[in-house]
Amino acid sequence: MSEKVFKGVEIVGTSDQSFSHAIEVAVARARQTLRELSWFVVEEMRGGLQAGRLEYQVTLRVFFRLEAQDAADSGGTLV
Amino acid sequence: MSEKVFKGVEIVGTSDQSFSHAIEVAVARARQTLRELSWFVVEEMRGGLQAGRLEYQVTLRVFFRLEAQDAADSGGTLV
Amino acid sequence: MSEKVFKGVEIVGTSDQSFSHAIEVAVARARQTLRELSWFVVEEMRGGLQAGRLEYQVTLRVFFRLEAQDAADSGGTLV
Amino acid sequence: MSEKVFKGVEIVGTSDQSFSHAIEVAVARARQTLRELSWFVVEEMRGGLQAGRLEYQVTLRVFFRLEAQDAADSGGTLV
Amino acid sequence: MSEKVFKGVEIVGTSDQSFSHAIEVAVARARQTLRELSWFVVEEMRGGLQAGRLEYQVTLRVFFRLEAQDAADSGGTLV
Amino acid sequence: MSEKVFKGVEIVGTSDQSFSHAIEVAVARARQTLRELSWFVVEEMRGGLQAGRLEYQVTLRVFFRLEAQDAADSGGTLV
Amino acid sequence: MSEKVFKGVEIVGTSDQSFSHAIEVAVARARQTLRELSWFVVEEMRGGLQAGRLEYQVTLRVFFRLEAQDAADSGGTLV
Amino acid sequence: MSEKVFKGVEIVGTSDQSFSHAIEVAVARARQTLRELSWFVVEEMRGGLQAGRLEYQVTLRVFFRLEAQDAADSGGTLV
């Protein structure tokens, strides 16, 4: 059956190393709270340059599958 | 009084039938958890084609009214 | 250490006065629930004109810092 | 001779059934007033969700051919 | 019944005071000619700086409801 | 006094020669009906290739000044 | 192993019935020539209105998996 | 019958003279290989300035009609 529902959340990860590492940081944090992560989309890449640093900042939208309401305990919630 | 606040959540609905049906699937799931849904915006339309199927996938942003904090029990929460 | 994670939520504030006031309305509501607000981005400005009114409506994405999971009680949650 | 001029007007059609039907509603209304309709472009798809409904709303730009000024009676006018 | 049709027109309002005032100027002018104004969308914000001035310029799309053709006298016309 | 209002209309001009000529075609037609044309913006450039031709097609938004309502006879009308 | 390569092709399907049907028309044609179709993205929705018709036109980008070069006979080619 | 399928290809033409001429260069090359060209869309206009030159570069998407598979010899192929 093909009726599935996913939710997207917007998160920003930062890193001193690279954009790829900033994505890993953001995804690792998302995995602490959300189950059934499915895919992400890169929305924006920026960076901080103050005090001689170079900080990579990536804005992602991360999507995960929503279970049906009566199965809410085993998946993410909508709000 | 005109000071209202709404929150938007991003959800993806899928269907074997049509984009309109994928929207209905997503909205029905949102109604299980959220009250006072107000409007939605279609962000993206994609589809899956693997194994001979044609799956319609619609990304929506769905908006609902936020009650004042002391009335949080009767409406959606911000986070 | 530079590995931080932020979450963005989309909110819409309305006002009879101006777009700047509609932003204040939305931010004040976000502060009731979320700690460590960091920045916002204006996504869209619209308005209502029915019955002779002029209502300013601003869609914002508001970002706040996510604490590590074991510190979730002192910060926002991801979902 | 290839020197033709078209005008575009922006209209929004709504329907309880589907986006395709909302387009039909908008085009049917345009045909009451405009002759020589040529093509349309879908600009935005939104919807209303209040009171348990699901209303499809489509914003179109509809284009029709402008006749030369001395033939204005048989075609659309520019303003 | 949910089959409604709206028309959008693009107008630019200018003001010496603020963008919010420029919107009020544009909407006030639209109300001289159009009935049943419903909503507007801000498309662009620019400004003039010549001769030491600061002029706020806002481009809006303003939408109003179209009556059925036989009721055209009480509402806006399509072209 | 800085409170002026302009209206924008969308027109498409075509030409066998060049995009610049297609713009001239569209502007010449607009001048037959509209007074106080002020500026235009190029929105899209396309072309027709059927039957060995190359037809240039330019979509413009053309803006003209709206007089106050009681002076409508000397300028463009809003709808 | 995660090193895969896909190619995207842009196709336009048309239908008298609906946008969903126009997508089916385009995908059915792509399946005559391409193997291992994976997903599609809707890029644009337009339509034809001449002679009283309403023709739905959908522009898609359709993606399929590219096999390694020495396996070109069993999959799509790059150009 | 309204079920037609078109394919779009992206080509870049360059010229020392003008953007219009760069389009002619690209279209002339496309006509050497493709039949039933239908329309094009201008995607981007850039230019080269090295060594004192001014080279016009236009990126187009050119669309042509796809015949049914059993008629592939008389038209373009999908890949």
Next chain:
Amino acid sequence: MSEKVFKGVEIVGTSDQSFSHAIEVAVARARQTLRELSWFVVEEMRGGLQAGRLEYQVTLRVFFRLEAQDAADSGGTLV
């Protein structure tokens, strides 16, 4: 004679009061260094929310007329 050249520079102004005031801050600073300012375009509106503040931040592109090179002392320079 119509051959004029303008240069655009991107500046960000901030204010505690409103977006309109942030624009005034940015324009006032530009007027300290640049002559013949002509117009500006609003590119982005963001804000800072740390420590309970609400700081309005506006990104503008400000355009000013470039004199011919031999008159560079009385106008802006290109780089």
Next chain:
Amino acid sequence: MSEKVFKGVEIVGTSDQSFSHAIEVAVARARQTLRELSWFVVEEMRGGLQAGRLEYQVTLRVFFRLEAQDAADSGGTLV
């Protein structure tokens, strides 16, 4: 002589390591089939997160020079 023509093809490369590596994967595959590759543009960056993985996915448009038709054997073909 400045009349050159290039063709762009859209490819997606995936990698477990980084976006830069995903680009290398896509380009290496393109070099198996296409000669005279000239440049690429990154269109979109997404990723897969299922089953605990982090897969980087990059959508590129890759451009290569088209020879004149009578030299088609030594270069890429248009379709």
Next chain:
Amino acid sequence: MSEKVFKGVEIVGTSDQSFSHAIEVAVARARQTLRELSWFVVEEMRGGLQAGRLEYQVTLRVFFRLEAQDAADSGGTLV
């Protein structure tokens, strides 16, 4: 060695003749001040229509190579 740095500047050229000529006007002015111009991108095409004129206005971003700092006298400066 592949580590090069370029700077982009935004300029607007105007002409009574065509968009191509407006680009030539802008580029000729840039060449008075900047060395090692490399490429440009067309950002926007607009025009002036007041007093019966048709003035073509093109906004370009022009890029030139930055030498290393100790060679600043022979190239463009960064600010």
Next chain:
Amino acid sequence: MSEKVFKGVEIVGTSDQSFSHAIEVAVARARQTLRELSWFVVEEMRGGLQAGRLEYQVTLRVFFRLEAQDAADSGGTLV
């Protein structure tokens, strides 16, 4: 006091290694001339493929704080 002004400059960095390295190249060059760099935004990622190479090219907008005019010696200048 919250009235600050920043200027943005557009620079392109190139590298044989990765997009992250190309950003470092661009930022290092900017630091030779500009003080008080604050942040950057990635605008575009492209690359060169000629002669078997793979060159990463990143277009950034880099922002730095502008001091008041009488303090121009210690900061960046506006033009």
